[in-house]
Amino acid sequence: MTLTARNIGFCYGSKPVLTDISFALDSGCFHALLGPNGAGKSTLFGLLTRLLALQQGGILFAGQSLKKHPAEAMRQIGVVFQQNALDLDLTVRQNLMYHSALHGLSRKQARLRGDHELERFGLLDRANDPVRTLNGGHRRRVEITRALLHQPTLLLLDEPTAGLDIASRKALNDHVRQLCADDNLTVLWATHLIEEVAAQDRVLILHQGRLLADGPGQELCSRSGTTTLAETFELLTGVGS
Secondary structure: EEHHHHHHHOOOOOOOEEEEEEEEEEEOEEEEEEOOOOOOOHHHHHHHHOOOOEEEEEEEEEOOEEOHHHHHHHEEEEOOOOOOOOOOOOOOHHHHEEEEEEEOOOOOHHHHHHHHHHHHHOOOOOOOOEEOOOOHHHHHHHHHHHHHOOOOEEEEEEEEOOOOOHHHHHHHHHHHHHHHHHHEEEEEEOOOHHHOOOOEEEEEEEEEEEEEEEEHHHHHHHHHOOHHHHHHHHHOOOOOO
């Protein structure tokens, strides 16, 4: 298992946001964290990336405690947050080089890895363009490229298609799935859009801070007696898709 979360709980003041969350991610697989806005997805990502301090439970990366061995664990993680975090006035390559330096990569390593990922995304010809000249879909691709520079084993994406059109959402989703197949990358893709989730995906359904279901989409439908994941989601959460 790439990641194991055990009995995670988190409160903002006296308000519980996550309650007794436990799951494990399989290496090299695409996992969908599905939940409506406000379900607790971003809070969970904050705990997995140490932006928030763990209050209850434990998180293990490749068997190592995030709390006891944070540096080793964080080296295994790449993250794309919901809010765009690129410097719009720098070029694509300058953004990548800056991020690489924070991870201790040499300029040569950064250039080689950055160009490799940009080429896979079809963006190598835009490497010297300011980020602000890119459309939303291309900016997201640059963010994923940046997240992969230090060669993590786990990629966390929090609502990565927010603000994108349908074609851009599909292209981004397809590319990330291909990364799983090509690089044995483990992915946790958080979304409230059921159309981004395939029937064969491992699906974790989060609602009001509780993990209501965890398993392959088709299996969850069978258990619930429904024919589509949208119906399963609505049955479990009471929220229409």
